[in-house]
Each structure stands twice: as structure tokens, then as C-alpha cells.
Amino acid sequence: MHVSRRTGFFKSPTWFLVPVVIYYAAFWIRPTISVIIESFTDKAGAFSFSNYVRLFSQEAIRTAFLNTVLFTVGSAIIQFVLAFALALWLNKKFRFSNLVLFITLIPMAFPPAAVGILWKTGLYRFGWINSFLCAIGLMNPANPVDWMSFRNLNAVMLLIVVDTWTVLPSVMIILLAGLQNFNKEFEEAGWVFGANKFQTLKDIVFPIMKPTIITAMILRMIAAVQVWLIAVMIFGYNVVPFLVERIAYNVDVITFAKYARKDAYTISVIVAAIVLISVSMYLRVSGDKQKGGETT
Amino acid sequence: MSVRRGKLWSRTVFLLILATVAGVVLLPVFYFLTISFASNYEAYQFPAKIFPTFSYPAQLRYNADKENYTLLIKKGADFEAVKTTSDTSDFSLYCKSQLNVLIASSEVQALFDKAKGADHAIPIKLKKAFFRNYVVFFILAEGTMRALFNSLKAAGWTILISLVLGGVTGYILARYKFRFSNTFSTGLLVVRMFPAVALSLPLVVYIVRMNLYDTPFALAIVYSVPNIALTAWITSSIFKGISVELEEAAMVFGATRLKTLLTITFPLAFPAIVASSLYAFLAAWNDSITALIMTNDNPTLALLVYRTVGSSTIPNLPAAGAVVLLVPSLVFTFIIKNYINQLWGNVAL
Numbered sequence: 001m002h003v004s005r006r007t008g009f010f011k012s013p014t015w016f017l018v019p020v021v022i023y024y025a026a027f028w029i030r031p032t033i034s035v036i037i038e039s040f041t042d043k044a045g046a047f048s049f050s051n052y053v054r055l056f057s058q059e060a061i062r063t064a065f066l067n068t069v070l071f072t073v074g075s076a077i078i079q080f081v082l083a084f085a086l087a088l089w090l091n092k093k094f095r096f097s098n099l100v101l102f103i104t105l106i107p108m109a110f111p112p113a114a115v116g117i118l119w120k121t122g123l124y125r126f127g128w129i130n131s132f133l134c135a136i137g138l139m140n141p142a143n144p145v146d147w148m149s150f151r152n153l154n155a156v157m158l159l160i161v162v163d164t165w166t167v168l169p170s171v172m173i174i175l176l177a178g179l180q181n182f183n184k185e186f187e188e189a190g191w192v193f194g195a196n197k198f199q200t201l202k203d204i205v206f207p208i209m210k211p212t213i214i215t216a217m218i219l220r221m222i223a224a225v226q227v228w229l230i231a232v233m234i235f236g237y238n239v240v241p242f243l244v245e246r247i248a249y250n251v252d253v254i255t256f257a258k259y260a261r262k263d264a265y266t267i268s269v270i271v272a273a274i275v276l277i278s279v280s281m282y283l284r285v286s287g288d289k290q291k292g293g294e295t296t
Numbered sequence: 297m298s299v300r301r302g303k304l305w306s307r308t309v310f311l312l313i314l315a316t317v318a319g320v321v322l323l324p325v326f327y328f329l330t331i332s333f334a335s336n337y338e339a340y341q342f343p344a345k346i347f348p349t350f351s352y353p354a355q356l357r358y359n360a361d362k363e364n365y366t367l368l369i370k371k372g373a374d375f376e377a378v379k380t381t382s383d384t385s386d387f388s389l390y391c392k393s394q395l396n397v398l399i400a401s402s403e404v405q406a407l408f409d410k411a412k413g414a415d416h417a418i419p420i421k422l423k424k425a426f427f428r429n430y431v432v433f434f435i436l437a438e439g440t441m442r443a444l445f446n447s448l449k450a451a452g453w454t455i456l457i458s459l460v461l462g463g464v465t466g467y468i469l470a471r472y473k474f475r476f477s478n479t480f481s482t483g484l485l486v487v488r489m490f491p492a493v494a495l496s497l498p499l500v501v502y503i504v505r506m507n508l509y510d511t512p513f514a515l516a517i518v519y520s521v522p523n524i525a526l527t528a529w530i531t532s533s534i535f536k537g538i539s540v541e542l543e544e545a546a547m548v549f550g551a552t553r554l555k556t557l558l559t560i561t562f563p564l565a566f567p568a569i570v571a572s573s574l575y576a577f578l579a580a581w582n583d584s585i586t587a588l589i590m591t592n593d594n595p596t597l598a599l600l601v602y603r604t605v606g607s608s609t610i611p612n613l614p615a616a617g618a619v620v621l622l623v624p625s626l627v628f629t630f631i632i633k634n635y636i637n638q639l640w641g642n643v644a645l
Contacts, residue, residue: 014474020461020524028487028521031498038498089313100314102630103321109629111582113598113605114618118328121611128327131343141343165324173633226491229584233605244585247493251589264497272494279489283482 032272039266051266054259061267064241067156071242072224075160075167076217082164083171083216088201090172091179108169116233119162123147123234148235155240162230167223171216178212179205211285218282225274243271332429332615335396337369337378339610350424352395356407357417365408368417375417384408396428429616433604440617443600446512450587450596451580453516454523458576459569461520462527467561469528470535481532484525495521496589503590510592518590519580527572534568535561574628581625597621 042048055061090101110118122129125146133139150158186208190200206213228244237249250257250264326346331339333348353370364382367390368375379390384404391397391404399422411418425431434440469481496518500509508514538561546556562569580596587599595603601621604614 012474013468013472016464016468017480020465020528023461023524024483024487024521026502027499027517028490028495031495031502032490034501035494035498086317094310100317103318105630105633106321106325106626109622109626111598111618111621111625113582113584113601114622114625116602117605117611117614117618118324120605121328121331121615122324124611126340126342126344128324128331128344128346132323132327132346134343135346144342165320222489222491226493226585229602233602236606244491244493247497248585248588251497268491268494268497271491275489275491275494276486279486282489283485 035265035272036269038262039269043262051259051262055263055266060238060241061246061263064243064246067241068225068227068243070153070156071160071163071227072221074157075163075224076220078160079164079168079171079220080213080217083168083175084213086168086172087175087179090176104172105169107166108173110166112166112229113233115162115166116230119165119230120148120234123158151239155235159227159231159234159240162234163224163227166230167220171220174216174219175209175212178209182208214285215282218278218285222275222278222282225271225278243267247271328615329619331612332619333426334612335394335424335428336610336612337394339612341371348426350426352397352422352424354420354422355417356411356420358408358411358414365411366417391422395422396424397422398425398428429612430620433613433616434620437613439595440597440600443595443597444620446591446594447581447596447598449512450515450519451577453513454519454580455573455576457516457520458523458527459573462524462572463531463569465524465528466531467535467557469532471540481529484528488522488525488529490522492518492522492583492586493589496586500590509590510594512594512596514590515583515586515596516580518586519576519583523572523576523579526575530572530575531565531568534565538564571632574632578625578628578632581621 039051040047040049042050086104090097090104107115121127125144125148127147129147130139130144134141134144139145147158182205186204187200190204195203226244227242228248231240231242231245232248237245237253241249244267247264247267250260250267254260323346327344330345330348334344338345338349355368355375357366357368359366359380362382364380365387366377367379367387368377370376378394379387381387381390384401387404387408388399388401391399407418407420434444465484469477499518503509503514503517506514508517542560542564543556546560547553551559582598583596584598584602587596588602591599597617598621601614601617604617605611
């Protein structure tokens, strides 16, 4: 039932959406189209793939691509396992479980810049990580490890750890939401029929939770593809190249290089494309979830 | 018997997990807070302390042969000589810059006289100016306060734009079905997830043309793009929950549509409006890539913190900046945490 008495198209309340549509046309669609055009034209303005060809002939970009893939996949796997375990654990109500949940959510509130500093103060040779390891006797104070000298794969793994610390709560909370909506009786039915804990988890909890899990993972991937700040704050530019880190590098450091702008544009188109593919995957999954919700 | 042992076992495992989770989260936070209060001298000490200190156990020694004074600070079991000088202002400067201890030259002179009178090192009390790093970073360093205000301005504009445009959109989406409403809400979801980088880069050109480059308002324009969509999403779900009958009742009693909105609908939707504002605030407050692309002389606080880390070797000053960056973020995240859940279903917290 509608409050409105619609007397024709011009009285339709959808006119109130015009400002939003104009805003998006001006500040979303127009710049997006222009950046796509920029990435497909050369300096003279003619259509060409030269930007993409030049980009992928650069060693650093190829590494950035590889690192971003490694980082995204690695962090997705680790964060899924840990977040799921944590969510299962916190879903069992115990005394102080609310307090524990509160504590586990703290890292989520850290702005990326604060995360960068927090771990930078930890990872340098005389930082708190080494201090702590010495305090509990796992490291010899005379010979501390310089974490910041890590390179390549080790550095990426270190960044995955740092990233996991920050974003685990947000993955966990989505999974926890799924678990709390989950009908306990399904699980109990499994036990009644003699399944052990692991079997119930594998055959009952997992399949029902699947849409939630995929949602959480796609959202994580979208964010992980855009990683840059923690990498730059901990290691500096050029040490662990990522796609967005390359954009920042082109904009921040080599601003006046011949192709800096073009390179930045082209990488941002690639990042946006990856994100949009992930979003369409997300839409399909969440659409399935809604349909599934209606039928059950 | 075995049941009890099993219980004990599971309890131990439980406590172990509890300790690990709490430790992994809280240890870094505690160390980080301590470093933000550490003086340069303390920042170079290894192993670092987990809790901040308020004063130094120190001694002052008169060296008769060279006619100068040595400051010693306790390190482990012994005292370590950290500064030797005969000049009071030099001594005072060292205390200020390296130890975060504010001590006037005249007081130093009094201490020197006392040390000269004694034949051994005298114990002295050096009280740390606890918030010295914060004072240095925010008040003495040029531009920090301005960056803070830039962040606040950008956040304010973001809230305003997102609330006005997003609130209206949310209301329309909740109350009316129109031809493209499904496409429209899918579009909003896509905007919400669109990477800010891909937006800021091409927008700079337009922003420069509009003469807005390097202003907080320009940042707000970019931040608002995803946040309008988010606000529309949050508010529309709330507006849907407010029954149309309530609005109709008000109108039956003669209220105009605007009055109904202001007196019935908005108060009921107030929590959602607050939550969306806080989201908008956080988006603006936490961002650094857009600010990196869109500003030059007027950075936001997050960007400034990021830049100081690059330029300083000891992270205690930028850590102080990051703590200030963290506080509103922490408070607001916990206020809206129930809404975070609402976005993905309902978690009872």
C-alpha cells in the first residue's frame, strides 16, 4: 500500500532520486569512463593497448601482480580458517564470551595508518616483537631478528600476518552472524544419527554456511586486492610491490615520470576490473542465498 | 574419574585459547601505546617495556678531574652514563629532547651544585612529561592541527552529503516501488564496493577544474560516492521497518507530509542515521589513498601520520599521532558494531 496518490509520472516521488543520479553520473560514471578511455589510449589520444603492454613489460608490475594474487589467496585461506575456528568457538556461549568478543573486535577499529605504525614499531630490530620474544625466552637479546629486512615471499607472508591481525574480526563477525542464524536442530539431528563433531561440521554446518562463507571471502578479496598502506608503511615503496602500491608509487614518488599518470590509470582500471568481477560473483552468491532463504 | 580428567583437559585447552586470543590482540596494542609515550632514549632501549614509565631512576655524578657532570640512568642492575656535560642549558636540552623531561637550567644548576658538594653520584628524580610526544606531534609540529581539522572537515562534509543524498534515496527505496528499483539498488551495491583509487585518480582532473584541489571538500566528494550508497542501504532497511500506518495516522490527523517525516519518521530512524553518519566519518577518517592522490599541502591526519612514519627512524612520534587517529575510530566502531552485524544478518551481541 502506498501513501502517495500518484497522479502521473511527474508527480512520482522518484524525482527525489534525481540529485543522487546526477551525483553518480558526475562523480562516479564520468570519471570511471574517462579512466577507462585513458587506459586504452596512447599519449596522442589514439586507441591502443600500449599502456597495458608497457605495464606488463615492467618487472615491478609483474611482481606486483603476483604479490597481490599471493597476498589475496594466502590471506583469504588463513583468515577463513582462523575466523571460522574463532566464530565456532565464540558461538558456544560461555562466561565472559561477550568480553572475549569485544576484545577480538578491537583490531577491526584500527585505521590502516595506525596498523602500519603499530607493526612498524614491532618489526624493527629493537621493536616490541623482538622484545616480547626475548622476554619469554624465545630469542637471544644479543641477536635479534630484523623483520624489516624480509624480502619477497617472506615479506608477503609477514604482511599476510599483519593483515590477518586487523581484518580477522570483520571476517569472523560475518561468519558468527551466519552461525547464530543457523538452526541448531540440524546439528543436533546429525549427532542423533551418530555423526561425530567433525562429521557434523563437514556435512551439515559447512554446506549450510556456504553462502555466508563465500560472501565473507569475496568481501575480503575485494579489500585484499587493494592492499598497499601496510606494505609501504612497513617496508617502504618498491620492496613488496602490490597493484595499488604501484599506483601510490606513481602518484606519490615518480609523479613527473613520463608514463606515471598513464601507468596509474591503467593499474587502477585493472584493480577496478578485479573488484567488479568479485562484486558480480558476490551478487550471484547473495542472490542464491536469498532464493535459498525463500525456499527453506 | 576419566570424565573429570577430560573436563580438566578441556578447561585447560579453553584457557589456553583464551589467553592466546587475548594476547594476540592486546599485546601489540599495549606495546604500541607504550611506544607512543616513550622518549627517544626509551625508544632505543631493548628489550622494550610493555607498560609506559613515568620517571627515570637516575644519578648525577660530578667528575672533578674534568669539571663536568655525568647523568646516569638505570639499565638493568647498573647505571649507564648517558650524557656528560658542564653546561646547564645543554643538559636541560638533552633532557627535553631525548628523555622527555622538562627541567629548567636553573634547576639543573641546583642539581649540579648538589652533585659537586657530594663526593659520590647523587640520586636524582627525573619526572617524565608524560604527554610530551603528543604535545610535540600535535602542537609543536607545524601542520598537524591543520591536518586534524582537515580530517574533521572532510568527515563533516562526507556525513552531510551522504546523509542528505543517501537518506532521501533510502526513503524512496523503502517506500516506493518504481521501474528500475532493483537495478538501482544493485547499482548502489556496486558503487559501495568500487575501489576508491580507481575513482580518485580520474576525479583529480575534474576537481582541479572545479578549483577544489587540495581541499577537504574535494575529499568528501570522493568519500561520499560509496557512502551515499551505504547510507541509502542502511536507512532503507530501517525505513522499511517503520510502518506506513504510523505515517498515515499522522497525516489523517492533519500533519503535512514534511511534518510527518520530521516528527514521526526521522526520530524513529534516528539510530540508523547516527550509524550511517559514523560510517561516513570512519570512511573519511581512515582513508589515506584518496588523500594521497587528492591533496598536496593540506593532508588529512591519516595521511600525515603515514608520511611522518616514512621520514622518521624512531616511531614514537608518529605512534602518538596514530593513537589520536585511533581513538575516534575505536569509539565509533564499537558504537556501530551492532550495525555491522545488521549488514550481514543479526548477531546478538
